[in-house]
Each structure stands twice: as structure tokens, then as C-alpha cells.
Amino acid sequence: MTAPVTKNDRITVYIEDLTHDGAGVAKVDGFPLFIQGGLPEEKAQVHVLKTLKNYGFAKIIEIIEPSPYRVEAPCPIFNQCGGCQLQHMSYEGQMTWKQNMVANVMKRIGKIDVPVHPVKGMTEPWHYRNKAQIPFGLNGEVPVAGFYKTKSHAIVDTDRCLIQSGEADAILAGLKPRLWALGLTPYNEQTKTGSLRHVVVRTAKTTNQVMVVLVTKGRKLKKKEEIIDVIRELVPNVTSIMQNINGQDTNVIFGNDTNLLWGEEVIEDHIGDVRFEISARSFYQVNPIQTKVLYDQALEYAALTGEETVIDAYCGIGTISLFLAKNAKSVMGVEIVPQAIEDAKRNAKLNGFTNTFFEAGPAEEVIPRWYKEGKTADVLMVDPPRKGCDEALLNTILEQKPKKVVYVSCNPATLARDLRILEDGGYKTQEVQPVDMFPHTAHCEAVAWLELV
Ligand SMILES: C[S@@+](CC[C@H](N)C(=O)[O-])C[C@H]1O[C@@H](n2cnc3c(N)ncnc32)[C@H](O)[C@@H]1O
Structure with a gap:
């Protein structure tokens, strides 16, 4: 593709979307320009900073027609600090964009036609980090x-x-x-x-x-x-x-x-009513209010009656495992960091659970072995890091076919990729529920519910 613009051009553009890290995206004859600080539905005059083969970068000189979502960022260092990317967008606008972003990624990457619900956001989206x-x-x-x-x-x-x-x-x-x-x-x-x-x-x-x-x-x-x-x-x-x-x-x-x-x-x-002891270096979700919303959603999708065996893959310190344990027959958690598994075991004891089991190791190795040993699951919960599930784990799911898979994800793109693989192997995604764990940033968490068909 030849760039239709060159460095130092000044042009007027219409910003259509945001990138995954919150920059505005405008297209000039189909050529994407990334514009820091630009918002969807905004017309702006921009200065082209740099062009590469398939995309370029520009900065705003003047906003001609502001986005209906544009607000004054309340933080005085918003333009310098790398912590928040979307404080210049109303919270309502952030919610709309995050829902559309997840829905678009499901269609574009996953080729999945699935209801993506409105984002569950916060009523007070400030001072949320712990x-x-x-x-x-x-x-x-x-x-x-x-x-x-x-x-x-x-x-x-x-x-x-x-x-x-x-x-x-x-x-x-x-x-x-x-x-x-x-x-x-x-x-x-x-x-x-x-x-x-x-x-x-x-x-x-x-x-x-x-x-x-x-x-x-x-x-x-x-x-x-x-x-x-x-x-x-x-x-x-x-x-x-x-x-x-x-x-x-x-x-x-x-x-x-x-x-x-x-x-x-x-x-x-x-x-909820599960207690956790957190040490200096323990991994723990950073937005406690929304963690409860996220886990409640995972619990609702798991629809446990008390009879099910559950595997919680990528379990961290066992927060989801322990949250589900009182509604399940048993929960087995696996996590690669041994210290986190020690925390999970300690927290299980602290809460008096006797139906949980935790093992340290790579989920893609431990879970196939569990299946060989007859430790199977009715519900498989996964909450992988941003890169998504390991292929070997997805293959194990497709071989073992648990009735239900609940997928908690912090990266919609890898979620969509993995859902496609699971759908090709016989699952159907029923619903996707985005949850705003990180207001004013471009990150979006989502929970997907899949059933074996
Ligand atoms: C997004 S966190 C989820 C933690 C936990 N479910 C929670 O809600 O707090 C992903 C976890 O996966 C772990 N992890 C990364 N690669 C793994 C692997 N191959 N097998 C098992 N765990 C892994 C990380 O150490 C991290 O604790």
C-alpha cells in the first residue's frame, strides 16, 4: 500500500475508532492514521508525524467538531502520565466503545455471531485501584x-x-x-x-x-x-x-x-464472603468492586448446583476457585507460579474449604494428566494471561469435552481467537459479558459462556 499522505502534511480527518491502546484511528483512502488524543466521531485537523508501509501517525492541531464523548480530563497530568488513556472520554462513551470493540473483535477475529451485552461498569469509576x-x-x-x-x-x-x-x-x-x-x-x-x-x-x-x-x-x-x-x-x-x-x-x-x-x-x-490473605508480592485483582462483578458473572454462567466438578485453569491465588467452591462438589485449580499456589492453599484453609485441590504447573501439561488420572470436570473455567490459552490446553478441552466452558479474558482479541477454535471443535458461544475492571484505561475484561453442542 502506498501512503496517500506524507510526513508534515496537514489534513482534515474524521476519527472513526480507537486502537486497543486508546489512540484515535482515522482512515485516509483506507490508510489508517493513529492519532494520540483523538476520539471517535471527531473531525480534526492533524499534522502527519510519520508514515510506514501500512499505517501512519499524526497529532491533533485543532479539533473542528468534537466527539460527543469528549470531556475535559479531570487529572492535571493526564497528557503526560501513562496510567490512563481515556480520561478525555465520558464514562458513558467508554462503556459504549468497549462494548462495540468486544463485539467487533468477536466478528472480525472470531467470526462469531454472539450477543455481546452492554459493559458492566462502575457507578463510581474513580479511586478503584487497591x-x-x-x-x-x-x-x-x-x-x-x-x-x-x-x-x-x-x-x-x-x-x-x-x-x-x-x-x-x-x-x-x-x-x-x-x-x-x-x-x-x-x-x-x-x-x-x-x-x-x-x-x-x-x-x-x-x-x-x-x-x-x-x-x-x-x-x-x-x-x-x-x-x-x-x-x-x-x-x-x-x-x-x-x-x-x-x-x-x-x-x-x-x-x-x-x-x-x-x-x-x-x-x-x-x-463476597470469601477471605483472602494478601502478602507483599501476591497477585490479586486490582479492582475489588469489579472483581466481585466479574466473578458473579462467571458463577452465573457456571450455573453450579453443588454436584459439579470444576477445573479452574490459570487460577492465580485461587480467587475464582474459592469463590466457586461453596457451590461446587469440588474445584481443582492449576497455576504456573508455585508461590500463588501456596497462597491458594492457605486461603482455602483460612475459609475452611475441604473440596478444593491446587497444583502448581503449566495448565497445558497438568490438565491432560489430570484427565488421564480420571480427574475430570463438568465445568472448565479458564482465565489466561493476555496471550490467551495455550494450544495444547485448547486441544485437551476439545478431546475431553467438558459440558461447559467459562472463559474469563483480559484480551478480547485472543478470546475471539480461542472461541473460534472451541467453536470449530463442537462448542457454541452463548453469550459474552464485558466487565469494566479498569475505568479510564483502554483495557476491557470479558467473560464468555460456551456449551458443548
Ligand atoms: C489473568 S491471571 C488470572 C488469575 C486468577 N484467575 C485471578 O482471577 O486472580 C492469569 C494467571 O495465569 C498464570 N499463568 C500463566 N501462564 C500459565 C500456564 N501456562 N499455566 C498455568 N498458569 C499460567 C499467571 O501466573 C496468572 O496468575
Whole structure:
């Protein structure tokens, strides 16, 4: 395809859609131009920045006719921070776009004609996250803390975040000016000097317990007692203060060594009436209100009577498994991270479940073996990472043919791809229900219900 536009052209375009990461898409004679900050149903004058073989990039010079969904982004650092992509779109507009996006992907990639319901969104779509990972750094001599710029490691300094908790804001605003007095030098990624790399704040919304984790380069904290006092003053409901040591030259936040500075080693949160103990490094869904909505939907599609055996593939710390356990005869969960399986077993015990079984390993290897051993399932639940289900697991499903498959997905494109494979093998997708786990971002979670026909 020859690009109908070249770098530095100024043209007027009509923006039709958004990309999966929230940029506007306009077509010039069928040639897609990606426009940061553009919204669907918007007419704008743009400056072409770059063209490649099959697509190009442009930036907005002037919006001629704004999208009916356009709003003033409430966050002052929205244009710099990489956290949210859609704050300039009304929440109603986000819901409409996410539903259409999932429906289009089902048709285009999955070639599936299936009802895609309106997105289940939040009534209060702000301050929903229960985990903030705050990088600390230096601007000259001045400590900065906030969030990373899009596709960069430059810190956008801020004192508050509209999707994080009040406790995370208290740390953001309150710790920075006191770092020097506490003997905490922010870490410099270039020179590899300094000590404080990140502060992670985890809140358990149902119990109001809070964990603050200081991620430092070395173990030594010169003023440990003062640091604890300041954190307790900034976050009066803190119940756990931990230190994690990460001496590696890496982008990964946590190192392997975590120790207790004050309080408890874990915080407790509830999803419905299931209790979970969460440690500094446990994986746990970040939007607790919508997690309940998501799991309720999965439970409704599973339609358990108490007689079924369930396999929960990609089970993490067993959150879905334990949520389903009281309605099932038994639940078997498999997950590749051994630590997560330890958490799942501990949480099963904490809740007194005796009908759950967890094993660490790749789902695509463990589940075929379970079937060979006669451990079969009436309902198969899958909740894979963004890349979707492993082909070997899909083949096992098609060989073993559980009556019902419930597929929880954080990536509509791989969901549609996998549903096509399952439909070709004898399943029929009954419904797809998108759930907004991440308001103001371009991500969309969805649950699909399949029956063997
Ligand atoms: C989207 S998370 C779902 C976690 C859990 N169901 C929940 O709701 O919290 C996907 C999980 O799959 C795990 N995983 C990735 N590849 C895997 C594999 N091949 N076999 C089993 N688990 C895997 C990841 O470690 C992660 O915990």
C-alpha cells in the first residue's frame, strides 16, 4: 500500500475508532492514521508525524467538531502520565466503545455471531485501584514520585492519582518532602545510586487494612523507627509495613527478599464472603468492586448446583476457585507460579474449604494428566494471561469435552481467537459479558459462556 499522505502534511480527518491502546484511528483512502488524543466521531485537523508501509501517525492541531464523548480530563497530568488513556472520554462513551470493540473483535477475529451485552461498569469509576506502585526518583536535588510517562521510565511527579486510593495519595504527597530527613535517598536508574526505588501501597477495601512496602536497593535503613512513625502518621489505618530489597539493575519492581518492618505480614480482604490473605508480592485483582462483578458473572454462567466438578485453569491465588467452591462438589485449580499456589492453599484453609485441590504447573501439561488420572470436570473455567490459552490446553478441552466452558479474558482479541477454535471443535458461544475492571484505561475484561453442542 502506498501512503496517500506524507510526513508534515496537514489534513482534515474524521476519527472513526480507537486502537486497543486508546489512540484515535482515522482512515485516509483506507490508510489508517493513529492519532494520540483523538476520539471517535471527531473531525480534526492533524499534522502527519510519520508514515510506514501500512499505517501512519499524526497529532491533533485543532479539533473542528468534537466527539460527543469528549470531556475535559479531570487529572492535571493526564497528557503526560501513562496510567490512563481515556480520561478525555465520558464514562458513558467508554462503556459504549468497549462494548462495540468486544463485539467487533468477536466478528472480525472470531467470526462469531454472539450477543455481546452492554459493559458492566462502575457507578463510581474513580479511586478503584487497591494497589499503587509508586516510583521515587530525583529531579536535580528534589525528590519526585508519581507514575511513569507512557512507554518510558521518566517519572511524572504528582501528589495524587484519581484512580488510586486515598492511602496511596497520602504516601505520594507526604513522604516526598520528608525523604532527606528520614535518610532515604531516591534511587537513580542512570547512576544506580540512592536507595528508595518504589513504595507499594496495597489496600484491602473491605477490611480497611493497608500494607506499605518500601522497595530499597540495600537492606540498611538508617532511621527505621522514624520511617515507621512517619508512615503510621501519613496512613493511620496502616496494618503492615514491609521492606523488599531489590539490588538488581532491572525494571522488575520487587526483589526476592521481603521482611517485616512493623505490624502484620499480610492484609486480609474479602470477595463476597470469601477471605483472602494478601502478602507483599501476591497477585490479586486490582479492582475489588469489579472483581466481585466479574466473578458473579462467571458463577452465573457456571450455573453450579453443588454436584459439579470444576477445573479452574490459570487460577492465580485461587480467587475464582474459592469463590466457586461453596457451590461446587469440588474445584481443582492449576497455576504456573508455585508461590500463588501456596497462597491458594492457605486461603482455602483460612475459609475452611475441604473440596478444593491446587497444583502448581503449566495448565497445558497438568490438565491432560489430570484427565488421564480420571480427574475430570463438568465445568472448565479458564482465565489466561493476555496471550490467551495455550494450544495444547485448547486441544485437551476439545478431546475431553467438558459440558461447559467459562472463559474469563483480559484480551478480547485472543478470546475471539480461542472461541473460534472451541467453536470449530463442537462448542457454541452463548453469550459474552464485558466487565469494566479498569475505568479510564483502554483495557476491557470479558467473560464468555460456551456449551458443548
Ligand atoms: C489473568 S491471571 C488470572 C488469575 C486468577 N484467575 C485471578 O482471577 O486472580 C492469569 C494467571 O495465569 C498464570 N499463568 C500463566 N501462564 C500459565 C500456564 N501456562 N499455566 C498455568 N498458569 C499460567 C499467571 O501466573 C496468572 O496468575
